[in-house]
Amino acid sequence: GLSCARDLRRLGYAVTVFEAKDQPGGLNTYGIAEYKMTPEVALAEVQDILDLGLELKTGVAIGRDIPFERLVSEYDAVFIGIGLGRTKALGIPGEEQAGVIDALSFIEQIKTRPYRFTRVGRRVVVVGAGNTAIDAATQAKRLGAESATIVYRRGPPDMPSFRYEQELAKADGCGFRFNCRPTRILGNGQVTGIEVETPEGTEVIPGDMVITALGQTALEQLADLAKHPNVFTGGDFTSGGGEIVNAAADGVRAAKAIHERLTGRGR
Numbered sequence: 001g002l003s004c005a006r007d008l009r010r011l012g013y014a015v016t017v018f019e020a021k022d023q024p025g026g027l028n029t030y031g032i033a034e035y036k037m038t039p040e041v042a043l044a045e046v047q048d049i050l051d052l053g054l055e056l057k058t059g060v061a062i063g064r065d066i067p068f069e070r071l072v073s074e075y076d077a078v079f080i081g082i083g084l085g086r087t088k089a090l091g092i093p094g095e096e097q098a099g100v101i102d103a104l105s106f107i108e109q110i111k112t113r114p115y116r117f118t119r120v121g122r123r124v125v126v127v128g129a130g131n132t133a134i135d136a137a138t139q140a141k142r143l144g145a146e147s148a149t150i151v152y153r154r155g156p157p158d159m160p161s162f163r164y165e166q167e168l169a170k171a172d173g174c175g176f177r178f179n180c181r182p183t184r185i186l187g188n189g190q191v192t193g194i195e196v197e198t199p200e201g202t203e204v205i206p207g208d209m210v211i212t213a214l215g216q217t218a219l220e221q222l223a224d225l226a227k228h229p230n231v232f233t234g235g236d237f238t239s240g241g242g243e244i245v246n247a248a249a250d251g252v253r254a255a256k257a258i259h260e261r262l263t264g265r266g267r
Contacts, residue, residue, distance in 0.1 A: 001026070001081035002049050003251025004234065004258075009052040011259050016075070017054055020061040024050075026083060028244065030108045033135035035142065039111050068225045077258040080226055081235040081251060084216035090127060094185030103128070103136040103213035110139055121209025124148040125194050127182055128213030129159040134166065136211045137174045149175040151182065151196065151205065177205065185210055215241060232258055 002024065005015045023029050028042035050056055060066060062082075071078045087102035089095060099121060109118045124140040126133050129152035137148040150169065152159060155178050159166065170176075180196040186204065187193070193206040219237060226233050234250025236242060 001079060001235070001251060002046060003248040004079045004081065004232075004255045005054050005251075006049045006052060007252055007255035008258060009049075009054055011255070013259075013262075015054045017056045018060045018062060018066070019056065019058045020082075022058055024056060024058060030111055031104050031132075032244075033107060033139055034110050035138070036135075063221055068222065072225065072228050072230060076230065076262055078225075078228075078231045079251070079254050079258065080222055080231060080233045080237055081247065081254075082219055082222065083236045083247075084241065085219045086217055087212055088214040088217055090182055090185075090212055090214065092182055092184055094187060094191075097185060097187045097189055097191050099187065099191030099208055100185060100210045100212070103132045103211050104216070106136055106211055107132075107139060110143070115143060118143060119209075120145050121191075121207065122146050123207040124209045124211060125205055125207035126150045126211045126213055127194070128152070128215075129154075129161055130213060130215065131161045131165050133211075133213035134161050134169050134174075136213055138169050138172045140209070140211070141172045141174055145209075147175060148173075149177055149205065149207070151177045151180045151194070153179065153181045155179060180205070230261065 001017060005017050009015050017024065021030065023043065024046045025042040028037055028045070029039050062068060062071065087104055120140050120143045122145060124137070124145045124147065126137045126148065129150060133150055137150050141148040180198050182194055182196050184195040185191055186195060191208055191210050193204045194210055195202060195204050218240065225231055232254040234254050235247035238250065239246065
């Protein structure tokens with residue numbers, strides 16, 4: 001969204017950015033592991049864009065605070081770059097217990113408060129094998145967990161995370177368990193372990209904290225709005241998940257398309 005806004009502002013348009021959270025920057029500010037990018041760095045990059053003269057409105061959720069229809073009636077063009085929704089649930093018994101948290105919420109806690117206020121288990125189990133799972137495991141280990149184990153239902157070649165990310169987790173002392181399908185989270189209100197099915201049978205991996213990193217759900221509440229001819233989309237909202245550089249490139253392309261539409265060059 002900020003990438004699109006930057007290019008439109010450079011083209012001379014008045015641009016308003018709506019952000020549901022208190023701070024701008026999206027995943028750069030809230031969802032990337034602290035050792036990769038701090039909120040201060042993310043917000044400094046945002047400020048460079050805001051200095052171009054954009055209007056930023058934080059704490060404003062479209063559909064909750066502003067009706068969808070108002071956007072297309074009040075603005076010549078609208079770009080939707082809201083990303084994805086909540087982390088997907090495991091859908092197994094025991095998931096509601098204390099000690100179970102999704103990876104993005106865990107990382108956001110680290111990035112929005114002093115480290116001492118982020119609860120980290122002694123034995124942490126991370127379910128998933130993407131880059132976000134790696135982030136969660138390494139952050140847990142660096143914040144004092146005795147063990148951080150990544151549990152994945154397939155084998156090492158199938159891991160969607162980057163190889164260098166995997167090596168980073170290994171260097172931090174994180175463990176890996178492959179071909180393990182979670183079937184139940186154990187505990188009596190507080191997590192004590194996770195039951196998994198392996199090729200050899202049923203096994204319990206002990207842990208007092210389970211972090212889920214299974215990807216995010218799609219946000220469909222703006223799908224109808226996206227069909228309007230003056231509405232443009234990009235980022236994870238459109239792709240279903242990618243890298244930040246891909247989302248930024250979408251914003252650049254959208255700004256070009258908006259400019260062409262508004263000047264009649266794209267007709």
